[in-house]
Each structure stands twice: as C-alpha cells, then as structure tokens.
Amino acid sequence: xxxxxxxxxxxxxxxxxxxxxxxxxxxxxxxxxxxxxxxxxxxxxxxxxxxxxxxxxxxxxxxxxxxxxxxxxxxxxxxxxxxxxxxxxxxxxxxxxxxxxxxxxxxxxxxxx
Numbered sequence: 001x002x003x004x005x006x007x008x009x010x011x012x013x014x015x016x017x018x019x020x021x022x023x024x025x026x027x028x029x030x031x032x033x034x035x036x037x038x039x040x041x042x043x044x045x046x047x048x049x050x051x052x053x054x055x056x057x058x059x060x061x062x063x064x065x066x067x068x069x070x071x072x073x074x075x076x077x078x079x080x081x082x083x084x085x086x087x088x089x090x091x092x093x094x095x096x097x098x099x100x101x102x103x104x105x106x107x108x109x110x111x112x113x
Contacts, residue, residue: 003033026102027109030095038083038091057085 005014016028042060044053063069064082073080083091098106 003029023102023105026099027106030098030102031106031110034091034094038088053085 002014003016005012016025016033019025019028042056044056060082061084064080070080
C-alpha cells in the first residue's frame with residue numbers, strides 16, 4: 001500500500017499496480033497512499049505568519065534529526081521518518097482536488113451507505 005516499493009520487499013508488487021482501471025487506482029492513491037504523511041500532523045491556524053511556520057517546521061525537523069532523540073526512539077523501536085511541511089502540504093492539497101464522484105465513492109466505501 002506504499003507509493004514506492006520498500007527495499008526489503010522489492011519483489012512485492014504495489015497495490016496500485018494490481019488494479020485494472022483508473023478509478024480504483026485513484027481510490028488507492030487518495031485513501032491509502034496520500035494519507036500516511038498527514039495522519040500525525042501538527043497544524044497552526046490559518047493566517048499564521050510564514051516566518052513562524054518555517055521556524056516551527058525547522059524546529060520539528062531538527063528534533064527529528066537530533067541524535068539523543070533518535071537514540072531514545074531506537075530504544076523504543078520507533079521508526080522516525082516524518083514528511084516535510086511541503087510534502088504534507090502537497091498531500092493535503094491533493095485531497096482537496098479530488099473529483100466529486102471519487103469523493104462520493106470513497107465515502108461509500110469508508111462509511112457505508
């Protein structure tokens with residue numbers, strides 16, 4: 001269900017490559033591949049000055065690279081691989097540009113009738 005093959009599972013096909021038509025491919029992309037980078041977001045309110053947003057993003061990424069933080073994460077068997085603010089923004093933006101019919105189909109699949 002990942003957008004790219006995992007190195008340790010390089011011979012396992014991607015789900016998106018197993019479907020035979022465009023609609024299921026779009027559903028997999030939107031519902032499964034786009035959402036992981038944004039499932040644990042930190043957000044600020046609209047209108048937050050860009051310099052503050054960049055400071056928060058840089059601080060977060062610096063923390064994710066901090067040797068002491070990474071050592072503690074490793075002790076807890078936690079994988080640290082956060083998306084950048086730009087990656088998360090692109091993922092969110094792509095969801096707002098989904099075709100209405102695809103959104104309706106996804107709603108039916110996820111929530112039922």
